[in-house]
Amino acid sequence: MTAAYDPSRLDASLFDPARIDAETRAINAAIIERVNAVPDQWSMSAAEVRAARAAGLGAFPAPVLSPRARTIEIDGPAGKVPLRVFEPRDGEGAAVTPRGAFLHIHGGGWTFGTADGQDARLERLADRLGLVVISVEYRLAPENPYPAGPDDCEAAALWLVREGALHFGVGKLFIGGESGGAHLALVTMLRLRDRHDLLPFSAAVLTAGCYDLALTPSVRLWNGGKLVLDTRDIEKFVENFIGHADPRPADISPLNADLTGLPPAHIAVGTRDPLVDDTLFLHARWIAAGNRADLAVWPGGAHVFIAFGGRLAEEALSRAEAFVGGFL
Numbered sequence: 001m002t003a004a005y006d007p008s009r010l011d012a013s014l015f016d017p018a019r020i021d022a023e024t025r026a027i028n029a030a031i032i033e034r035v036n037a038v039p040d041q042w043s044m045s046a047a048e049v050r051a052a053r054a055a056g057l058g059a060f061p062a063p064v065l066s067p068r069a070r071t072i073e074i075d076g077p078a079g080k081v082p083l084r085v086f087e088p089r090d091g092e093g094a095a096v097t098p099r100g101a102f103l104h105i106h107g108g109g110w111t112f113g114t115a116d117g118q119d120a121r122l123e124r125l126a127d128r129l130g131l132v133v134i135s136v137e138y139r140l141a142p143e144n145p146y147p148a149g150p151d152d153c154e155a156a157a158l159w160l161v162r163e164g165a166l167h168f169g170v171g172k173l174f175i176g177g178e179s180g181g182a183h184l185a186l187v188t189m190l191r192l193r194d195r196h197d198l199l200p201f202s203a204a205v206l207t208a209g210c211y212d213l214a215l216t217p218s219v220r221l222w223n224g225g226k227l228v229l230d231t232r233d234i235e236k237f238v239e240n241f242i243g244h245a246d247p248r249p250a251d252i253s254p255l256n257a258d259l260t261g262l263p264p265a266h267i268a269v270g271t272r273d274p275l276v277d278d279t280l281f282l283h284a285r286w287i288a289a290g291n292r293a294d295l296a297v298w299p300g301g302a303h304v305f306i307a308f309g310g311r312l313a314e315e316a317l318s319r320a321e322a323f324v325g326g327f328l
Contacts, residue, residue: 010280010297015271020300024312028227028272028302035059035226042236046142050112059228060307066119071137076155078148082137083156084115086126087168099130099328100172100202103160105188107179107208107304109229109237110141110149118178121306121317128321129328132168134160138184141240146252149241153188154195161192161200174324175201176266178304179275180237182209186254186282189262202327204265205320208273208304209282211255213238213247216277227272228303234274255282259289266294266323268316270301294323 013019038057041049049058056062066086073080088096104122106113115135126133138152160173177185185206192198210219215234222231242252250257255278265286269279279295286293296319298305298312306313 010295014297014299016299020272021312023310024300024305027305027308027310027312028300031059031227031302031308032225035228042232046111046140046240050114053112053117054114060117063114063117064120065116066123068123069116069119074156074159077151078139081152081155082115084119084122084135084137086119086122086133086135088126088130088132090127096130098132098168098170100174101132101134101160101165101168101170102126102129102174102176102324103157103185103188103201104133104135105138105153105175105177105181105184106135107177107181108140109210109233110146110180110184110241111237112140113180118307124317125321125324129325131174131324132170134164145240146242146245150184150187150191150251153184154191157188157192157200158196158198161198172202172328173200174203174205174327176205176207176320177209178207178306180210180241182206183211183254185209186211186257187251190250190254190257193261199261199263201263203263203324205268205324206265206279206282207268207306207320208270208275209278210234210237210275211253211278211282213242213253216275216281218277219274222274224272224274230274255285259285259291262286262289262291264292264294264323264327266296266320268296268298268320270298270303270305270312272300273303273305275303296320 070085071082090096115137122133136156139148175185219234267283269276283293283295
């Protein structure tokens, strides 16, 4: 295996550039080339960047939409919240009885990203684990700044707990996301605990999240160039999301929250991600709060490297799936 998973032993050699394999280096080089081939995203409007991302311009490949996915709408705090739903199938494409439901929250710095931007990964999760996977189309900043996105994710989670579980015929619930989506997944768990006295999730998967919007040292001191994102990007995303508000409250920076009573979590990041400290710090606080945490640190992995394919992405996805599968 590429990464060390023993949470009691974080091997310093994981951060040694010599541990980065040739395929991962090539993927990272291709990402940099793609980023450099397009205009600076902050020279464009958010709508223009979203259109470019949908066309596959920039770091991430163009999304490939699944013909299997369907959209339902639930009531939210400011209108309807669309949910993109994937129901599990077997190897021959036949529907199977779901074993649980996974609430997915997409990334994109609270500014970009869509519920249909990672269909292949969500289909895979549904089919490999027999889960209904539901991805939230929450409102985006800067048009809809904090607390719009968190409010929509909270509404989706409450719907799943109160109505969706019965609707899909499932008992076990899971939650997770990537980047800004990992942040929102954690905020959602905290809101359900603190506002509704609910601890409904059997486990969580938190990938490459930003948990301290005051910025951790690895973000502020990043000197690795723009490999998907850099310090300026993260600063701009935070500005879009909260403006000039205080970033320290736990509903904004969940690293500052009381994490007591939260479910077991798989917490993952690549070593070539500016947000690496966010994951390392969150893992330590998760354990200190008395919760179970499974830490995966992947040598050479860029920000949300699971989106770019290759052996490292395959190992990371399989590890996360195995973690969730242990609770079914």
